[in-house]
């Protein structure tokens with residue numbers, strides 16, 4: 001599908017003015033001296049318009065695509081701004097989708113900062129959040145070293161999930177609608193052919209371009225890191241049950257699951273970091289398929305009940321069964337949050353391209369492994385609403 005090129009209406013407007021003025025001066029039939037004056041004025045106006053245009057261009061460079069505000073989960077056309085970014089004209093855009101929930105905003109900020117600092121590529125962040133968080137997020141992004149990033153804030157409308165998620169107090173994740181944002185990638189990034197999705201509890205230490213260049217096999221809409229890969233098997237997921245194969249996520253006692261004939265021992269994958277071919281995603285109606293399984297789960301309870309685990313992973317496991325490519329395991333070194341202890345050597349952590357604190361022990365919380373590595377990328381909240389919970393702060397509370 002060819003990229004639609006739209007022009008910034010403002011700059012077009014300015015140049016329109018000039019051309020209309022010139023047209024009038026040509027048709028007046030006035031004496032030569034008057035015509036010269038009119039021409040001189042025209043040249044001045046032209047220079048002014050040019051100057052103005054440069055001004056708006058430089059302010060664009062400063063503000064990027066940041067302030068067009070929240071637009072629901074609908075196709076948003078802002079390619080006009082993008083094409084005026086001279087530095088990036090020759091570089092491919094790398095869309096990175098990340099969610100931002102109010103209570104973990106520091107995670108989103110650190111993840112974005114780590115991506116930004118470790119690449120020279122033309123990254124555009126699509127930050128999915130709720131209206132009530134947008135102002136807080138914006139003031140944080142406009143502070144310090146994040147000023148130069150290019151981003152778009154997209155509002156997530158929870159109406160999208162009506163009838164697709166059961167309000168179940170036993171399943172904590174159902175209360176976190178933003179975890180489903182990844183199901184809607186082509187709607188969030190309508191103009192892109194390829195995109196990266198990333199959870200908010202990660203730090204990127206490699207160049208995001210390498211992840212973006214992950215080859216996807218023909219017919220595959222996404223590439224994930226498998227749970228039996230070498231990096232993960234080294235540290236067999238203590239405390240995470242058997243959530244490394246399909247039976248750990250899906251209820252194989254259910255007729256509907258059995259009818260899919262998916263091998264129960266199939267290695268599962270982690271949907272916290274993935275690369276998507278959006279052309280293929282749309283062609284296969286992946287979003288529709290995921291929604292279908294969400295609805296069926298509400299009606300029939302298809303996900304495993306033995307673990308109060310993920311409700312975002314099972315539909316992805318079904319839809320992408322034997323239909324996905326893989327990413328380099330070093331690009332999703334995970335389980336750093338599944339205990340407070342250190343499960344990897346410092347050398348391994350240093351070599352990782354992406355560190356993922358999935359689990360209960362978040363690096364902004366009281367106890368987490370390698371929180372110091374994470375904190376290198378953290379930027380303090382200028383509004384003061386978010387602060388790190390650190391062990392040394394509450395020693396007085398320990399009895």
Ligand SMILES: *[C@@H]1O[C@H](CO)[C@@H](O)[C@H](O)[C@H]1NC(C)=O
Nearest residue numbers: 069070071072130131155157
């Ligand atoms: C979020 O903000 C947008 C733009 O300001 C508005 O159109 C939309 O209705 C808001 N959504 C909610 C749920 O408040």
Ligand SMILES: *[C@@H]1O[C@H](CO)[C@@H](O)[C@H](O)[C@H]1NC(C)=O
Nearest residue numbers: 194216218219277278279280
């Ligand atoms: C994405 O999928 C489309 C449709 O199958 C295919 O033509 C294209 O080559 C794929 N792009 C990448 C980068 O894999």
Ligand SMILES: *[C@@H]1O[C@H](CO)[C@@H](O)[C@H](O)[C@H]1NC(C)=O
Nearest residue numbers: 282283284285286287288289
């Ligand atoms: C995808 O959905 C559209 C509209 O809902 C439908 O026309 C089309 O047949 C579907 N394609 C596939 C491959 O399911």
